[in-house]
Amino acid sequence: MKPEIRRILFSLAVLLWAVCLVYFYGSGRIVKYLAPDFRPIALAGGLGLAVLGSFNLLTFRRAASCGHDHEEEHDHEGGDMNPFASLLLMVAPVALSMAWTTDGFSQSTLARKGLYDDASNAAESPFFSSMLPPLTIEEIEKSHRKTSDGYYEFSLMELFFATGDRELQGLLDGMQIETEGRIVPEKVNNPDGTRMRLYRMFMTCCVADSRAIPIVLEFGKNPPLLPENGWVKVAGTMSFPEEEGTLRAVLKVDRATAAEVPQEEKFLRR
Amino acid sequence: MLGEIPGMPTPVADVVSKSRFLSPAAGGKEPRFRNRDMLGEIPGKLVPVADVVSKPRFLSPAAGGKEPRFRNRDMLGEIPGKLAPVADVVSKPRFLSPAAGGKEPRFRNRDMLGEIPGKLAPVADVVSKPRFLSPAAGGKEPRFRNRDMLGEIPGKLAPVADVVSKPRVISFTRSLSGLASFDNRGLDWFHMSSDAQQDFALAFLSILFEGAPFILLGTLISGFIDIYLPAGTMDRFLPKNRTLAVMVSGLLGAVFPVCECAVVPVIRRLVGKGLPVSCALTYMLAAPIVNPITALSTWKAFQGQAPWMMTGSRMLLGYLVAVGVGLVVARIPIRAILRKRLVDRIEKEPVVEKETHDHSCGSDHDHDHSHDHDHHHHEEPNDSRLIAAMRSAQKDFVDVGVYFTIGVAITALFNTGIAPGAEWLDSLAGNPLAAPAALMALAFILSLCSTSDAFIAATLAKFTWGAKLAFLVLGPMLDVKLIFLYQTVLTKKFIIGLSVSLFVVIWLASIAAQAWLIPNL
Numbered sequence: 001m002k003p004e005i006r007r008i009l010f011s012l013a014v015l016l017w018a019v020c021l022v023y024f025y026g027s028g029r030i031v032k033y034l035a036p037d038f039r040p041i042a043l044a045g046g047l048g049l050a051v052l053g054s055f056n057l058l059t060f061r062r063a064a065s066c067g068h069d070h071e072e073e074h075d076h077e078g079g080d081m082n083p084f085a086s087l088l089l090m091v092a093p094v095a096l097s098m099a100w101t102t103d104g105f106s107q108s109t110l111a112r113k114g115l116y117d118d119a120s121n122a123a124e125s126p127f128f129s130s131m132l133p134p135l136t137i138e139e140i141e142k143s144h145r146k147t148s149d150g151y152y153e154f155s156l157m158e159l160f161f162a163t164g165d166r167e168l169q170g171l172l173d174g175m176q177i178e179t180e181g182r183i184v185p186e187k188v189n190n191p192d193g194t195r196m197r198l199y200r201m202f203m204t205c206c207v208a209d210s211r212a213i214p215i216v217l218e219f220g221k222n223p224p225l226l227p228e229n230g231w232v233k234v235a236g237t238m239s240f241p242e243e244e245g246t247l248r249a250v251l252k253v254d255r256a257t258a259a260e261v262p263q264e265e266k267f268l269r270r
Numbered sequence: 271m272l273g274e275i276p277g278m279p280t281p282v283a284d285v286v287s288k289s290r291f292l293s294p295a296a297g298g299k300e301p302r303f304r305n306r307d308m309l310g311e312i313p314g315k316l317v318p319v320a321d322v323v324s325k326p327r328f329l330s331p332a333a334g335g336k337e338p339r340f341r342n343r344d345m346l347g348e349i350p351g352k353l354a355p356v357a358d359v360v361s362k363p364r365f366l367s368p369a370a371g372g373k374e375p376r377f378r379n380r381d382m383l384g385e386i387p388g389k390l391a392p393v394a395d396v397v398s399k400p401r402f403l404s405p406a407a408g409g410k411e412p413r414f415r416n417r418d419m420l421g422e423i424p425g426k427l428a429p430v431a432d433v434v435s436k437p438r439v440i441s442f443t444r445s446l447s448g449l450a451s452f453d454n455r456g457l458d459w460f461h462m463s464s465d466a467q468q469d470f471a472l473a474f475l476s477i478l479f480e481g482a483p484f485i486l487l488g489t490l491i492s493g494f495i496d497i498y499l500p501a502g503t504m505d506r507f508l509p510k511n512r513t514l515a516v517m518v519s520g521l522l523g524a525v526f527p528v529c530e531c532a533v534v535p536v537i538r539r540l541v542g543k544g545l546p547v548s549c550a551l552t553y554m555l556a557a558p559i560v561n562p563i564t565a566l567s568t569w570k571a572f573q574g575q576a577p578w579m580m581t582g583s584r585m586l587l588g589y590l591v592a593v594g595v596g597l598v599v600a601r602i603p604i605r606a607i608l609r610k611r612l613v614d615r616i617e618k619e620p621v622v623e624k625e626t627h628d629h630s631c632g633s634d635h636d637h638d639h640s641h642d643h644d645h646h647h648h649e650e651p652n653d654s655r656l657i658a659a660m661r662s663a664q665k666d667f668v669d670v671g672v673y674f675t676i677g678v679a680i681t682a683l684f685n686t687g688i689a690p691g692a693e694w695l696d697s698l699a700g701n702p703l704a705a706p707a708a709l710m711a712l713a714f715i716l717s718l719c720s721t722s723d724a725f726i727a728a729t730l731a732k733f734t735w736g737a738k739l740a741f742l743v744l745g746p747m748l749d750v751k752l753i754f755l756y757q758t759v760l761t762k763k764f765i766i767g768l769s770v771s772l773f774v775v776i777w778l779a780s781i782a783a784q785a786w787l788i789p790n791l
Contacts, residue, residue, distance in 0.1 A: 045483025064657035097471035106465035
């Protein structure tokens with residue numbers, strides 16, 4: 001194959017990746033894929049690829065020399081694979097994924113990522129424990145805003161990991177709390193159908209390594225009609241009952257309303 | 271709405287209106303199109319079963335609905351001419367209410383759910399009857415028709431097939447009923463369910479976005495090394511003593527910190543430039559672990575879990591394993607290690623600087639350093655060499671990018687449960703011998719970046735400290751994507767040997783560390 005054609009094909013492959021990275025960053029969709037630290041890196045990568053691909057596309061006819069004086073011909077551009085095959089393998093999965101993605105996981109993958117796991121298992125991690133607030137009621141009240149109707153605003157992360165911390169449980173048990181997340185049906189220990197589950201994803205680097213952070217919502221009657229997997233704000237009384245040998249974070253709901261999608265949908269490492 | 275190709279976005283106005291699914295008695299209209307055209311198929315293509323199920327059969331005769339007229343294979347979207355299993359054929363009673371004389375669903379196979387033909391579905395997955403009844407016959411209206419159910423971005427159009435099928439096929443309270451069967455979602459790329467497609471795409475793109483910039487960095491460095499770095503330069507920085515040279519190579523990551531994605535193209539060039547293979551492989555295995563960025567992330571992630579011990583153990587074990595590999599590799603002929611193309615290139619470009627010193631790196635340079643040749647740099651315009659460097663970098667990027675793409679695709683399949691294995695891993699957490707092996711398997715599959723994998727390991731609360739150590743040491747040295755990246759440098763046979771050796775050595779070391787160093791963690 002002529003080197004010029006190979007250069008063009010390689011440039012196109014590189015440019016497609018560049019377009020993909022820059023598009024996702026520019027459209028803001030990158031927030032669904034990467035943690036904040038990695039987003040500017042992705043943009044820089046996209047721009048770098050754009051420069052690399054454009055440069056090589058614009059100079060594909062230009063003669064160039066590596067400056068080495070060889071007795072034999074040598075090749076700085078010969079690849080391991082047929083250039084058409086390389087182009088196809090680089091472009092097809094990316095193009096298909098761009099067409100398929102909805103920027104979110106399906107319910108089955110959410111379940112795989114801990115949506116229905118016991119909170120107390122994950123909460124045993126000292127890594128997460130270190131993220132919990134100080135253990136005095138004064139500090140809790142000081143570090144959490146109170147709504148006009150008397151509920152303290154908590155993040156779902158705090159409530160979830162409180163199941164692994166007896167001291168914090170003692171402080172939060174019976175407290176009136178407001179929190180937000182995505183609401184989905186409860187499929188564990190829900191014989192009367194009065195429960196739902198509230199969750200947010202926790203992401204360390206990219207969404208592939210994310211996991212669900214859920215708590216149980218107890219409505220005491222049929223749950224209200226709310227968009228499945230939609231964002232809701234719920235307020236109620238916190239409790240940590242032991243069910244089937246496992247401590248669960250349960251919020252007895254007083255009110256539940258649809259909420260705006262927060263700017264940062266996922267919990268982040270910092 | 272139905273004349274479209276499944277998967278293509280449709281204007282909102284095109285989406286099925288509720289009244290279409292009401293019985294005539296309740297003001298709904300009769301479905302007008304019952305043949306395959308209404309399913310918007312391309313002739314010869316398979317149709318999602320959910321589309322078929324949803325249409326004329328939702329009306330009970332008692333509510334004015336008609337008997338399904340098409341009971342043959344076309345209803346199931348199968349290939350004309352092939353016989354269908356009896357169970358696949360939709361029978362009328364399934365859609366009648368018991369009050370109207372209907373029976374409980376008799377056929378509960380996955381075809382109804384649009385999943386892999388031939389696979390049995392758990393009972394819970396099967397669509398329950400009341401959702402297919404008209405309101406007049408006691409059925410409920412689909413409650414959620416908005417886009418949130420589809421997990422899509424507000425403002426974006428949904429594929430018609432998704433909108434049509436979901437609210438009615440999966441009820442609000444049972445939409446998760448298929449969770450237990452996620453492992454059985456198809457691996458057939460051309461018949462993946464829309465859920466599997468979206469999961470794969472999300473995981474694939476996220477890992478790609480995370481890794482691509484680092485590959486670019488590595489390939490830019492490698493491209494410029496290729497053109498601007500005189501052959502043998504790296505070699506000169508290493509001690510002449512073979513063992514010392516390998517040991518120093520294991521520490522180069524502290525000076526040139528790179529992750530495992532970026533290091534492969536770099537060492538590929540360095541080997542081509544005369545860096546001894548033993549030193550290059552030592553650097554390749556050690557650099558992603560023995561570098562300040564990884565050390566910092568490990569220490570931070572393990573706060574409260576003996577962070578210094580984990581960080582130090584990871585660095586030390588990673589270093590020792592890499593050096594061990596380097597020392598062994600120094601005794602293996604180069605042709606058994608490197609790909610033929612790379613060996614040919616090295617042999618075509620003998621290193622002039624080697625004549626100036628007499629280092630010893632084993633069989634890497636098993637020659638007398640006394641030959642004469644014409645390999646030197648001559649003056650070239652700067653832009654000419656810049657173009658050559660950029661072309662070289664681009665070529666490296668494509669070479670590595672192809673393997674990276676394949677590796678990421680496989681990782682995404684495992685990550686999202688399209689491939690099986692997660693429950694198996696959990697079941698091994700309490701076993702002192704199996705737990706490290708299980709987490710090593712996990713590290714291999716997940717293909718995480720060494721700068722971030724500690725944050726995952728720290729959350730694996732069920733597993734022992736030793737198992738996490740195994741996860742953190744093996745992952746940067748060996749994973750699915752690296753297997754593909756290594757193929758740009760190493761022979762397949764050597765990769766297999768290296769993989770098995772790394773797995774066994776790290777497994778044994780982690781068990782020993784757990785038993786003797788920190789038995790209580």
